[in-house]
Amino acid sequence: MNIEAGKTIPNFMVAKENYLSKDFLVREKENLWPQVWQVACREQEIPKPGDYVVYDIADDSIIVARNRDGAIVAYHNVCPHRGRRLATGCGTTNQFRCGFHGWTFDTNGKNILVQDRDDWKGALDCMQLDLHHVKVDSWGGFVFVNMNPDCEPLTEYLGVIPEYLGPYEFENMSFRWYMTLHLPANWKVALEAFIEGYHVAATHPQLLPYQGDDYSMSYAHGKHSNFGYPDAKSPIGMPSPRIKLEWPKDKRDGMLLFFTEYERQLKAIFTDRNHKAIEEKLKEIVPEDASAIEVMMAAIELGRQAAEEEGCGFPEKLTIEHIMMAGADWHVFPNCATLPWFDGALWYRSRPNGDDPDSCIFDIWSLKRYAKGQEPPIERQLHKSMDGVSAGQILDQDIANMGLVQKGMKSRAFKAAVTNPLQEVPVKNFHRTLEQYVMGQSRD
Structure with a gap:
């Protein structure tokens, strides 16, 4: 190494x-x-289908969510119609609805509603209506995102970590x-x-x-x-x-x-649990003349x-x-x-x-x-x-x-x-x- x-x-x-x-x-x-x-959230924050967290970084905003199948997905937090952000903070939902004109997306980022869609007379069918996905992966309970579609895999990026x-x-x-x-x-x-x-x-x-x-x-x-x-x-x-x-x-x-x-x-x-155990039991199980290393190992135990x-x-x-x-x-x-x-x-x-x-x-x-x-x-x-x-x-x-x-x-x-x-x-x-x-x- x-x-x-x-x-x-x-x-x-x-x-x-x-x-x-x-x-x-x-x-x-x-x-x-x-x-x-980069770390967007912890898996603990989105345990169930429909749970989501918004991760803001510089001028970009990303929604990290559990879709209805329980998989973690991530996409840019912006409506492709006129550019309004769709969500803030965190929560649970089965869809993201734009508060400007009502365009709506499921938890996979797929467009499921365009208000008055017939106004386009079919022209929208060949356009990108869904939310733009970003790469997402997990390690150690941390959810990582990457906006570069051609990025290296997370495991490669983390190296020896x-x-x-x-x-x-x-x-x-x-x-x-x-x-x-x-x-x-x-x-x-x-x-x-x-x-x-x-x-x-x-x-x-x-x-x-x-x-x-x-x-x-x-x-x-x-x-x-x-x-x-x-x-x-x-x-x-x-x-x-x-x-x-x-x-x-x-x-x-x-x-x-x-x-x-x-x-x-x-x-x-170090946890409160660890502290309590040491406070209550260390002097019961370790003799007064124990070495510093012996005391440290007893504290860990x-x-x-x-x-x-x-x-x-x-x-x-x-x-x-x-x-x-x-x-x-x-x-x-x-x-x-x-x-x-x-x-x-x-x-x-x-x-x-x-x-x-x-x-x-x-x-x-x-x-x-x-x-x-x-x-x-x-x-x-x-x-x-x-x-x-x-x-x-x-x-x-x-x-x-x-x-x-x-x-x-x-x-x-x-x-x-x-x-x-x-x-x-x-x-x-x-x-x-x-x-x-x-x-x-x-x-x-």
């Missing part, structure tokens, strides 16, 4: 125009979004919570806050006493990237070597603090037992060795990132907000394994302003950086971002791939 180490192209610079230029945004609309596979992330069984997770934010930053600025680990020590200093080693290594995998902690000098629950604190004598206290604080500050990646007791199951092929190999975080090009764990995950999706390069639409999905039939109803929170809104301490810290970065890049003294050659390979690989689509050129 060809994995590019961070030490290649050590002085990679990202021009600020990639984030600030309206011309670059227009080029993205023309050359990026119509050409790539199924190999690394398949064992987490995303398809067996459901929404724990779902938040959409309008943020004062370019969609790439927002996404990049979550595809590198270099920022953790400065942005999230409260995590360092129990985070474990926060020094990351990162890698490129074709279009996609990841980072992890392959040479970690301390495991989760222990202090980062960066702050030079002594390890607690009782390693169980550090592990409990880790899961308690992530549940309090984030409510994602308690999470497995709790999940299986609830009837949620546990990923059979996912081992701690695989987690170490897969790393902590993945960038799924172009606009998604994820941090997975045994029975939960955090997933981000970033999109431009209209024609404003200084604004984006940012989706945050906390996913968790539930017993079949016990999934909570989906509650989509939408916040068009962050005034009075909190996404939890950790995410609030990340979000606080975004607007300041967007403003700071406009300084006449700032020309380009300098990426860390070891810890920010995902940022470098992101823009190298992005420029290949947007500008038609490569910096290799």
